[in-house]
Amino acid sequence: MSNITSRAAPPPPTAADNLKFYGLWAAVAIFLLVLPKVFGSGGALTTFSLIGISIIFALSYNILLGQTGMLSFGHAVYYGLGGFLVIHAINIIGANKWAIPLPLVPLIGGLTGLVFAILLGWVSTQRSGTAFAMISLGVAELVASSALILRTFFGGEAGISANRTKLLSFFGWNFGPQIQIYYLVAAWTLICMIAMYALTRTPLGRMCNAVRDNPERVQFVGYDPHVVRYIAFCFSGFFAGIAGSLAAINFEIANSAYLGAVQSGTVLFAAYIGGIGFFIGPIVGAIFVTILSLGLSDLTTVWQLYFGLFFIAVVMYAPGGITGLLMMHRPLIRGGTLGSVLPSYAVALVPTLALMIGLMLGIECIVHYTMNPMDDPNIKAFGIPFNAASPLTWATSVILIVGGFFISRMTWKRVAVAWDEALTVARAKELAA
Numbered sequence: 042m043s044n045i046t047s048r049a050a051p052p053p054p055t056a057a058d059n060l061k062f063y064g065l066w067a068a069v070a071i072f073l074l075v076l077p078k079v080f081g082s083g084g085a086l087t088t089f090s091l092i093g094i095s096i097i098f099a100l101s102y103n104i105l106l107g108q109t110g111m112l113s114f115g116h117a118v119y120y121g122l123g124g125f126l127v128i129h130a131i132n133i134i135g136a137n138k139w140a141i142p143l144p145l146v147p148l149i150g151g152l153t154g155l156v157f158a159i160l161l162g163w164v165s166t167q168r169s170g171t172a173f174a175m176i177s178l179g180v181a182e183l184v185a186s187s188a189l190i191l192r193t194f195f196g197g198e199a200g201i202s203a204n205r206t207k208l209l210s211f212f213g214w215n216f217g218p219q220i221q222i223y224y225l226v227a228a229w230t231l232i233c234m235i236a237m238y239a240l241t242r243t244p245l246g247r248m249c250n251a252v253r254d255n256p257e258r259v260q261f262v263g264y265d266p267h268v269v270r271y272i273a274f275c276f277s278g279f280f281a282g283i284a285g286s287l288a289a290i291n292f293e294i295a296n297s298a299y300l301g302a303v304q305s306g307t308v309l310f311a312a313y314i315g316g317i318g319f320f321i322g323p324i325v326g327a328i329f330v331t332i333l334s335l336g337l338s339d340l341t342t343v344w345q346l347y348f349g350l351f352f353i354a355v356v357m358y359a360p361g362g363i364t365g366l367l368m369m370h371r372p373l374i375r376g377g378t379l380g381s382v383l384p385s386y387a388v389a390l391v392p393t394l395a396l397m398i399g400l401m402l403g404i405e406c407i408v409h410y411t412m413n414p415m416d417d418p419n420i421k422a423f424g425i426p427f428n429a430a431s432p433l434t435w436a437t438s439v440i441l442i443v444g445g446f447f448i449s450r451m452t453w454k455r456v457a458v459a460w461d462e463a464l465t466v467a468r469a470k471e472l473a474a
Contacts, residue, residue: 066235073227077220086219087291092331093223093230094287099311099323100237101280106309107317108241109273110253111166112174115181116281116308121299122157122184123150123282124289125195128203131290135207142211147229147286154282158275166270169256181305188297200296203289216290226287233280238320240276249273307334310348314355316362325364340423343408347401376467385459389452392445399441402427406434 077086098120105111127150134141165176188195195201206215214221240246248269251259256266289295298304307330315326333351337344359366373379405422409429418430427434 066231069234070231073231076227077223081220083219086223088331088335090219090223090226090287090291091335092328093226094284094291095308095311095327095331096230096324097233097280097287098284098308099315099327100234100320101277101284102308103312103317103320103323104237104240104249104273104277104280106312107322108246108253109169109249109270111169111270111274112309113177113305114174114302114309115177115179115184115305116277117300117302117304118161118181118184119154119158119278119281120285120288120304120308121188121295121301123154123285124295124299125201125285126150126153126282127286127289128201128293128295129194131203131205131208132201135204140209142209143205143216143290144211144225144228146208146290147283150286150289151279151283154285155275155279158278162271162274162278166267166274169252169266169270181300181302185297185300185302188300195297196295198297200294202294205290205293222291226291229283229287233283234324237280241320245269245272310352314352314362316364316368318361319364319368322362322364326362329363341405342412343404346404346408350400372467372471373463376463376470378463378467378470381463381466382456382459385452385456389449389456392448392452394445395441396445396449399438399445402434403438403442405429406438 076089080086080089098116102113102116105113105116127146130146130149131143133139134146161180165173165180168176189197206217208216216222216225248259248264251264252266252269259266259269285295285299288299311326311330312323313326314330315324316322330348334344334348337347341347355362361368370379373382401423405420405427406429409416409418409420418428419426420429421427
């Protein structure tokens with residue numbers, strides 16, 4: 042009986058575990074403080090601010106999808122409403138000279154997201170799965186269309202703008218320079234990350250996982266799955282409102298794009314690509330998606346197409362996301378057998394890259410003749426010039442696609458064999474230890 046009890050109730054964390062835990066968060070805080078010293082350009086600071094906002098938004102979405110198992114197509118509602126309320130709040134506070142500094146204003150956006158989540162969540166969370174997804178989509182379309190109808194509040198297509206520097210200065214900061222906005226976003230990002238991680242460690246977070254995995258059993262032990270989903274929905278709306286308020290502060294404007302389907306789709310992509318099964322997954326996904334979208338938009342005009350193709354590839358071949366792929370290698374690293382798999386990876390990478398280059402070449406040629414058929418066929422994509430009208434270009438694309446596809450299939454089968462062998466050896470070493 043004592044053995045069973047010890048397995049059911051693991052020992053509390055030791056002092057070394059606590060030191061490691063708090064040291065990790067301290068390292069994150071130091072990293073955020075030092076980052077502008079290394080990359081201090083205006084473009085870099087803007088990118089870092091967008092990444093911080095995306096991290097909060099993606100983590101708030103993962104409270105629904107990853108923690109509670111609710112697929113939402115309308116999470117931008119609470120993001121956008123939080124942004125609009127903050128813009129109005131900045132204008133009101135600035136006009137009346139109220140002694141409210143800008144760092145406290147994101148709380149207004151968070152409370153806005155919470156209020157609307159309370160109002161809309163009770164009906165939305167009656168069911169999970171497809172029913173919840175369709176309800177969230179309907180609510181999103183309703184709010185997005187209202188943004189173009191209620192022009193007094195939403196400002197129509199132009200949106201509502203504000204001047205953040207008119208608020209009370211905070212220790213001499215008026216938050217005009219971008220570096221001050223970066224530190225504001227970084228501080229709120231760290232606070233929200235800690236708060237949402239702490240939420241996952243509470244009994245409510247555990248019940249959210251239980252509702253995701255087996256709602257019938259949760260109901261059997263005396264909990265109402267609807268109430269659990271509703272509370273998680275409210276927390277998600279609160280943090281989404283904070284993310285929207287930081288975005289509004291950063292750009293000093295809120296428009297209908299904050300409420301649109303693109304915003305809801307982007308946060309879904311970020312959470313899923315990063316990996317919804319891990320807390321760090323949405324963080325990785327937010328960083329990756331933000332950098333990818335900013336980088337691809339400068340390299341090609343159809344960057345959203347590549348974005349969608351990459352998402353499809355992740356869903357088909359890596360459902361655990363980027364973090365899931367990385368975590369798969371932990372047993373090999375612990376067993377010291379990762380090196381035996383790396384040569385197979387290197388061999389498989391060559392035909393895979395050839396396949397990707399062939400696809401990009403074919404897509405750019407097709408897009409050129411679809412969108413700009415009368416323009417000069419000498420075009421440039423991803424920094425590489427080529428002639429879209431040349432038969433050699435089309436032949437090269439076909440050869441790379443067909444050859445890369447068949448060769449990559451054979452090489453990745455070899456990777457699977459090498460992986461199984463390395464995993465078997467790693468488990469044998471772990472058992473021996």
